[in-house]
Amino acid sequence: DAKTTQPPSMDCAEGRAANLPCNHSTISGNEYVYWYRQIHSQGPQYIIHGLKNNETNEMASLIITEDRKSSTLILPHATLRDTAVYYCIVRVAFAGTASKLTFGTGTRLQVTL
């Protein structure tokens, strides 16, 4: 699976949008971009994933550049409960493969009042 690069930490004021970048310049055509987050002392939580189109769900939006070498996770209105480590992972689809989720160091997002 392709390697990703994320900033180690970011701050965001509560109520503002949090934009978390991820570089994945070696991504292959069949690899998806996945985002998970881990709140302190809990297991990772799935947020969103995409292949090449932008995606939105109730938690976040995912913007993938046209060349697919980078992406941005957007939390539209960050709250204190969004304080967590956010992991960007690229991998092939699960179905029919033995693909493993490999975690990098992630971005520690601190949401402040």
Next chain:
Amino acid sequence: GAVVSQHPSRVICKSGTSVKIECRSLDFQATTMFWYRQFPKQSLMLMATSNEGSKATYEQGVEKDKFLINHASLTLSTLTVTSAHPEDSSFYICSARDRVEQYFGPGTRLTVT
């Protein structure tokens, strides 16, 4: 969404004893289960991958005789830390995958005294 449970949530044991951690997929059948370990302020490290009814595949550097994994059914996997030592103290997280997605348990905090 799919739920993965772990038991116990935290355990303290004496050095030299063995500890068993259970991982269950509550509302789906998991074709594959994964075990991760996370040390303080570090990312999740994959320890092993197991498929129901077959032997687990361990990542490089993980001792298979120390970390025994049993995946006897499509909803249950167990990790046994044998002859635990203080350096085995860590946060152990299991993950279960159905045909499409991968879901994480809440983690088990192991402290070896």
